[in-house]
Each structure stands twice: as C-alpha cells, then as structure tokens.
Amino acid sequence: MKRTAQAHWQGDLRSGTGNLTTATHTLNSTAYSFHARFEDGAGTNPEELLAAAHAGCFTMALSGQLGAAGLVAESLDTECTITLEKGEGVRDYLEPPRTEGEDSGRQQGSFRYGR
Numbered sequence: 001m002k003r004t005a006q007a008h009w010q011g012d013l014r015s016g017t018g019n020l021t022t023a024t025h026t027l028n029s030t031a032y033s034f035h036a037r038f039e040d041g042a043g044t045n046p047e048e049l050l051a052a053a054h055a056g057c058f059t060m061a062l063s064g065q066l067g068a069a070g071l072v073a074e075s076l077d078t079e080c081t082i083t084l085e086k087g088e089g090v091r092d093y094l095e096p097p098r099t100e101g102e103d104s105g106r107q108q109g110s111f112r113y114g115r
Contacts, residue, residue, distance in 0.1 A: 007032075020044065038086065047082040047092055055080040058097045074102040 005027065009018035019029040027044075035041025059078040066073055078099040085091045100112050 051080045051082045076101040
C-alpha cells in the first residue's frame, strides 16, 4: 500500500506560502507557511500533521491489541504532541502519547495510558 501527498511552495522561506494535497484530497490545497510552522500563523504545519498521524496510528494499533485480548473499547481518544525546537537548526521531538478510553464490555469502566 502506498500513500502519497504533494507540497507546493512559492517564494522564500519566511514570506513564502505553500499548500499540501493528499491523494484522497482529505487535504486539498491546505495552506502552510513559515508563520504557521514557527509562529501562530493560519494553516497547518508538518509537525501538526505528524502528531495527527501518530495519534491515529497509535489509536488504531491500541484498538487492535485490545481486540486481540478480547476487549472492545467503546471509545479511544489519543493526544500526541510533537515539540519543535529551534537552535542550531530545527529538531522535532515526539512525546509519548496519552490515551483515554471507555470500555463497555466486561470491565465497564474507563482507563488512561500515558502522561
């Protein structure tokens, strides 16, 4: 299985703008920029997209593991954070995910994983 996305950029780093489009068009010319990435500008940024992908992947994997143990979560909510640090270059740090869930099966309760 392959998934693809395209990025388009115009201009220099600080004042330029770009857009992102995925093959499914879930992102369709979604704006991103220096200001969205390093400040509080409008649009998305690579770190936000990585955090969303990690939260989605982790939550699906957890659901699969619960299912293998004979449990079905009524709901799972995961938050992932990527911290962008500027210094001599730029570095991203992925923090451990935090997940909360509701079990409507045998245990009938809630649980929390992570921070």
